Amino acid sequence: MGRPYRVATYVAVATISSLVATENRAAAPIDPLASLAGRWVGMATMTSLTGPASSFKCVVTYVARQDGVAGMRQTLRCDDGANFKLHAATDLAVDGEKVTGAWQDKINDIGGTVAGTVTADGFDVQLSGQFFEAHMAVAGQGCDQSVKVLPHDASVFRELAASLKKC
Numbered sequence: 001m002g003r004p005y006r007v008a009t010y011v012a013v014a015t016i017s018s019l020v021a022t023e024n025r026a027a028a029p030i031d032p033l034a035s036l037a038g039r040w041v042g043m044a045t046m047t048s049l050t051g052p053a054s055s056f057k058c059v060v061t062y063v064a065r066q067d068g069v070a071g072m073r074q075t076l077r078c079d080d081g082a083n084f085k086l087h088a089a090t091d092l093a094v095d096g097e098k099v100t101g102a103w104q105d106k107i108n109d110i111g112g113t114v115a116g117t118v119t120a121d122g123f124d125v126q127l128s129g130q131f132f133e134a135h136m137a138v139a140g141q142g143c144d145q146s147v148k149v150l151p152h153d154a155s156v157f158r159e160l161a162a163s164l165k166k167c
Helices: 003-024
Strands: 038-047 054-064 071-079 085-095 098-105 110-119 122-129 134-141 144-151 159-165
Touching: 038 144, 054 144, 054 159, 085 110, 085 122, 098 122
Parallel strands: none
Antiparallel strands: 038 054, 038 159, 054 071, 071 085, 085 098, 098 110, 110 122, 122 134, 134 144, 144 159
16 A cells, blocks of 8 residues: 555545535524615605694615624714704624514614514514603515514604615
């Protein structure tokens, strides 16, 4: 057994080891919220108990998390050009069908936690915090997305509904 045989054996062992390591390596998790990535723009309506609905422009941006965890960072900016502004952000982590994370309203300096589930076309979560609690549903398909926020305490507002586009 000469030198060429040993070299060929080492190459074969290295190749087999490489193939086995590649097969054993876990595949990167598929992010069920990846289709939401990008900048969405449209109009929203806020309905209150006491007055007429008000309309305003909203921009919602989704950026993939940078820590290797499936999920998105959602930034929501709405403005009527005069009196109303909403600048909120949620960090969403996805594990299977479960969505968890944190939210923050930058204008009112409040925040809390996010807990819910992935849906066929987005997510459905509860926003919980000391001063504000709401249900938020996001559904996106192709170029269209809807965002609905329903506070538990309707004295703040009854519903925020946005219809957004990214194409």
